[in-house]
Amino acid sequence: MIESELFYVLALQRVEGVGDIMAKKLITHCGSAEAVFKTKATQLAAIDGVGSITVKSLKDESVFDKAHKELDFISTNGIKTAYFQDEDYPDRLKHCIDGPVLLFTSGNIDLKNRKIISIVGTRQITSYGTEFCRKLIEDLAPLNPVIVSGFAYGVDIVSHQCAMEYNLQTIAVVAHGLNQIYPKAHKKYVAKVEENGGFMTEFWSSSNPDKENFVRRNRIVAGMAEATIVIESAERGGSLITANIANDYNRDVFAVPGRVTDKYSVGCNNLIKTQKANVLTSAADLVYILNWDLEKEVKPVQKQLFVTLDEDEQKVYDYLLKTGKELMDVIALHCDFPIYRISGLLLNMELKGVVRPLPGKLFEAI
Structure with a gap:
């Protein structure tokens, strides 16, 4: 987002009576935060949910002084911003009606294609x-x-x-x-x-x-x-x-x-x-x-020809080879492991490509 638009977004956040939902409605209707302030009062009043008090508040120029001060802080300290219409804004948050119109971030955040x-x-x-x-x-x-x-x-x-x-x-x-x-x-x-x-x-x-x-x-x-x-x-x-x-x-x-x-x-x-x-x-x-697909998410996806299993994993694998499909609880019972331990073992074995989960919390050896 260019600095001039960021300035007007900041100013809009300081308008009395304008929260995230109203701000996004105004920006969407007018096309930009800058356009909100330049739209005539009669046109603003015609927007659904925008009353005369809000229209009057939008003409309060004191919000610009506050926006200038915050913009200076952002620029001086290297703060990054994520606008609700930007690609770097958290994707799922875009679908929340009351999600923030603007986020401030620091560090090395990368939310692209991530769980x-x-x-x-x-x-x-x-x-x-x-x-x-x-x-x-x-x-x-x-x-x-x-x-x-x-x-x-x-x-x-x-x-x-x-x-x-x-x-x-x-x-x-x-x-x-x-x-x-x-x-x-x-x-x-x-x-x-x-x-x-x-x-x-x-x-x-x-x-x-x-x-x-x-x-x-x-x-x-x-x-x-x-x-x-x-x-x-x-x-x-x-x-x-x-x-x-x-x-x-x-x-x-x-x-x-x-x-x-x-x-x-x-x-x-x-x-x-x-x-x-x-x-x-x-x-x-x-x-x-x-429903995370381990085969697609874990690299490399090619199954190893020779997989090393520790003693506990080998015990579980041998049991599944002998019995075929089995419930997690039953596996834990027969292999003499607590349920929290067996679930971790099965996940590690799944990542190694030697077992796979089935519907109903069943597992089988591959």
């Missing part, structure tokens, strides 16, 4: 949640997904760290301007996040991490992803808001089940119980529900 998943959860992550998150991302790493989260304490930062550990792109969607970092304790991760992905926000440099901003931020986390995963959550929390938004956007939602006595499993268990989320016990569940 994108959001991982959210409690700020009080347990060892169970940490272990599950790490194993999930490790098993998904061959598919090279983009991992999105909110850079907060707990599940968020663990997700970013695990993504970087396995050389995956990770995007931190923050609830404030890019002139600051919240929480400050996470400043030490900024450089590596920008190297492996980057930061994204809809908020100006004048915006602080106020409480209401986090709820607005959550719709970006949910809207830009193919699926939202809730690792752990108490009965109430921001991650459940994100899950509900994802459902409203018709996105897949997954929740990690836990013991009914565990405080930070209550939210996940409730999502599953009310059928607002799929059960997630392993990466294999995600791959199956999202």
Whole structure:
């Protein structure tokens, strides 16, 4: 987007009573943000949903001073922008009616032809949640997904760290301007996040991490992803808001089940119980529900002539050769592995091209 149009988009964002939905409607009707300000009041008033108060606000020239100041910040600090009509704007977010008209980014974000998943959860992550998150991302790493989260304490930062550990792109969607970092304790991760992905926000440099901003931020986390995963959550929390938004956007939602006595499993268990989320016990569940085609996504696609299996994989492979098609639970039972372990083994074996999944969570040896 050229700088002159960016200036008018920024100005439009500062017009009182004009939010993202109204801004996109005005821009679409008039052809550009600049044209919105140059359109006659009578013509603006004829647009459906645009009242006299909004028309009057559009003639307030003080918004241009604010736009100039923010444009200076953007230029001086090398901030990148993604406009809702641009190719580099998150594709799935374009289909969200309340998606931001403009996003500000830093780092090396690349969303072209990529699988994108959001991982959210409690700020009080347990060892169970940490272990599950790490194993999930490790098993998904061959598919090279983009991992999105909110850079907060707990599940968020663990997700970013695990993504970087396995050389995956990770995007931190923050609830404030890019002139600051919240929480400050996470400043030490900024450089590596920008190297492996980057930061994204809809908020100006004048915006602080106020409480209401986090709820607005959550719709970006949910809207830009193919699926939202809730690792752990108490009965109430921001991650459940994100899950509900994802459902409203018709996105897949997954929740990690836990013991009914565990405080930070209550939210996940409730999502599953009310059928607002799929059960997630392993990466294999995600791959199956999202119908990700491993043969097309994993390089090289040619099957190896000689595949090396570890001792546990060989045990599973020998069992499937003997029995043919079998359910994951049955394989786990007969091979004496816990279900979380067998799902990881089967995914690794699938990537090696020695087993394939079938409908109904069946697997067979190739």
